Amino acid sequence: MVIIFKTKPSLLATSAVVGPLEKRSVFRSYFDTIFEDERMQANTNEKGNAAMISEACAVVMKKANIKNLDIDYFLGGDLVNQMTPTTFAARELAVSFIGLFSACATSVSSLIIASLLTELGASELAIAGASSQHNSVERQFRYPVDYGAQKPATAQWTVTAAGYGLVGKHHPDFPYIEAATVGKVVDFGATDPFHMGGAMAPAAYQTIQAHLQKRNQKIHDYDVIMTGDLGKIGLKILKAMFAQSGTKKEELQLFRDAGAEFYGEDQAFLAGASGAGCSAAVYFSYIDAQFKSGRYKRVLLVATGALLSPLSYQQKESIPCTAHAIEIAMK
Missing domain, CATH: 3.40.47.40 (Stage V sporulation protein AD)
Known part of the structure; x- marks a missing residue:
């Protein structure tokens, strides 16, 4: 299904917050925040994931010079059961929340829905994005990292990162x-x-x-x-x-x-x-x-x-x- 956005909603601000290993990324110079602790100083991986999401949203709001009360919707998801890290971050953000699960496609599905809400006139400003945290995802979908299990060459490394964007009405100075x-x-x-x-x-x-x-x-x-x-x-x-x-x-x-x-x-x-x-x-x-x-x-x-x-x-x-x-x- 192809959707055409006649009002051309704009991406007004963006953020990318990552974990310590992600400083080895070729994109590291573009990231806003690089945490030195995988858990972001929290006592569980899942709480660290939530803290990372909160930081990403805070960066977006700072760049756009807005507060949480200016946001109509928060849309996002992660890979942990019932998307609890995103839900807990939404609890702190305290705005209307739509949790989404498209696995690793959530970064775009959330952006599509935020754009639709803007197109319909139901939203002035919406934050959309997704996140993952290496240790929590590996433990859930594969093996606990403590096992030290060997992986085949086809395997990929789950990144610790959160990326979010602010979607609003069309502005000629923004994508x-x-x-x-x-x-x-x-x-x-x-x-x-x-x-x-x-x-x-x-x-x-x-x-x-x-x-x-x-x-x-x-x-x-x-x-x-x-x-x-x-x-x-x-x-x-x-x-x-x-x-x-x-x-x-x-x-x-x-x-x-x-x-x-x-x-x-x-x-x-x-x-x-x-x-x-x-x-x-x-x-x-x-x-x-x-x-x-x-x-x-x-x-x-x-x-x-x-x-x-x-x-x-x-x-x-x-x-x-x-x-x-x-x-x-x-x-």
């Missing part, structure tokens, strides 16, 4: 949201939780193709099509799928992935980064900066999500995936 595609759930029968890139690539392909077709666009109409977080292997699969459909090599160069690039070529992070905070941190820092510098005029952000749970994995279900796309431009 604006022009269109979006809400993705379908795609399941190619993948079952390996250590190979998320391969599971999510078909969903990204389907969403990008649908967006381009409905918008009557070509790949080269964009400065970049940035997915997140397929990782190094998932990005190769996505490019191979487009190559098979006739996409030219020079157009394939316009495909990038937040997870594949997040930690550069550091082999310690295997196939790259993942987590709901991965694409959120890159989109709400690096991409926003490229617009403001004039380097980018139009981008397609495509966040991918693996919609599994510990229960579905234990019941030997396959991994359904989705991808949501949002088209952002700036004159």
Whole structure:
């Protein structure tokens, strides 16, 4: 489903707050805050995740020179059961809250809904985004980090990061949201939780193709099509799928992935980064900066999500995936 935003809601302020290992990211110079403690001085990983979200929202409000009473809606999600870190952060923010779960695609699904609320006149200002915290997510979906379990080369590293943006009415000095595609759930029968890139690539392909077709666009109409977080292997699969459909090599160069690039070529992070905070941190820092510098005029952000749970994995279900796309431009 493709949505056209006639009022062109603007992204008025952004923030990216990350953990200590994320200082090794190639995007580190764009992050607003880098915590030196994985738990942000809290006594649990989940409380640390909530504190990170609160800090990201505080940075957004400071940049926009507003207070929480000026915000109509807070939209966000994370990867912990029932999204409790986001809920606890919403308790502190004390504004109308819509919790969302699209797994690692939440950075874009929340932005789409915030834009819809703005388009409808139901919101003047809304904060939207997503987060993840490495230790809490690894413990829930894979193994407790204390086990020291070995991971295959296809595995990705869940980042500790929170990325949020402030969506409001159109302003000519800020990037604006022009269109979006809400993705379908795609399941190619993948079952390996250590190979998320391969599971999510078909969903990204389907969403990008649908967006381009409905918008009557070509790949080269964009400065970049940035997915997140397929990782190094998932990005190769996505490019191979487009190559098979006739996409030219020079157009394939316009495909990038937040997870594949997040930690550069550091082999310690295997196939790259993942987590709901991965694409959120890159989109709400690096991409926003490229617009403001004039380097980018139009981008397609495509966040991918693996919609599994510990229960579905234990019941030997396959991994359904989705991808949501949002088209952002700036004159």
